């Protein structure tokens with residue numbers, strides 16, 4: 142779709158955009174621009190850099206269906222999650238427990254558990270019936286009267302299932318459960334409507350489908366109905382911009398989600414994000430989603446037709462599918478290493494998932510067909526078993 146806008150690795154088929162997206166030329170340009178400004182302007186560069194994160198908000202807001210002042214690019218997922226839990230997790234004697242799922246990315250569970258332990262509360266995990274996916278029914282059943290806050294993934298990082306954000310959020314709100322979403326695996330490939338769906342808060346990264354680079358600043362959303370709240374982890378970067386440099390002892394928070402920033406951002410990293418967002422401003426997230434579904438449809442069809450040994454664990458329905466396809470096989474780790482040796486870059490999630498993320502902006506059907514035929518050859522020849530015991534050798 143926009144492959145020439147990216148630095149595509151020579152001779153490879155890159156299907157790992159759900160872990161680290163490729164570098165857009167615009168990101169490289171903006172990164173260089175900010176580095177040059179550092180060289181030429183030194184401290185006076187802050188005249189321009191001071192509100193750079195806020196200036197990116199319209200582009201970020203379009204990705205998640207928010208009003209501009211409901212988002213800010215800052216921190217990382219785990220850091221932002223702690224900052225928002227410090228604000229929105231307010232256990233009472235009646236409503237005190239936390240809900241997440243057994244299929245969550247571990248860092249979210251570590252963060253939630255640390256808060257549950259601090260409050261002497263329980264972290265309850267919604268269990269999967271099949272080991273890979275969740276049912277809306279089970280998630281909703283967990284939102285009981287003693288639950289204060291639930292943090293759920295929009296897209297599950299292993300199976301690629303997209304949860305029903307709208308329905309789950311509605312039920313949580315009806316039951317007085319504060320609801321936050323980890324949108325790491327959906328922002329940049331699935332459109333959201335966080336404002337209209339009345340989500341309380343959300344966190345995500347920009348290093349996967351948004352292609353803003355390793356360790357790029359993350360994003361957070363706080364619904365405007367919460368903008369009167371004082372941030373639980375206040376810092377000077379969340380101060381009202383107009384008076385921040387008056388250096389007063391009292392914290393006057395910024396008007397919107399910017400109040401949840403904590404300290405000085407990396408201007409170089411924000412530069413890369415600015416460039417990466419240009420591509421989305423031009424293409425639009427709806428077009429990205431349409432193309433992503435075409436590609437994952439094709440990949441699922443190839444797997445079903447040519448690779449019956451691999452079990453497609455990603456839901457077939459578009460409404461329940463994120464941007465990657467997960468294929469289960471007991472030798473998935475060796476298959477992923479053998480693919481890498483042959484120029485295809487997938488990733489592997491223990492114990493048995495081969496994840497392939499055809500990115501709408503730069504992958505195409507021919508690459509998926511080539512990947513399927515390489516997998517067919519490996520399964521027929523058993524050549525991937527050469528990696529038995531050598532799992533650490535290539536990654």
Ligand SMILES: Cc1ncc(COP(=O)(O)O)c(C=O)c1O
Nearest residue numbers: 217218219220246248298325346
């Ligand atoms: C779903 C999910 N949540 C949380 C994280 C942790 O993100 P961070 O390292 O930015 O805190 C990741 C990292 O890949 C992730 O995929």
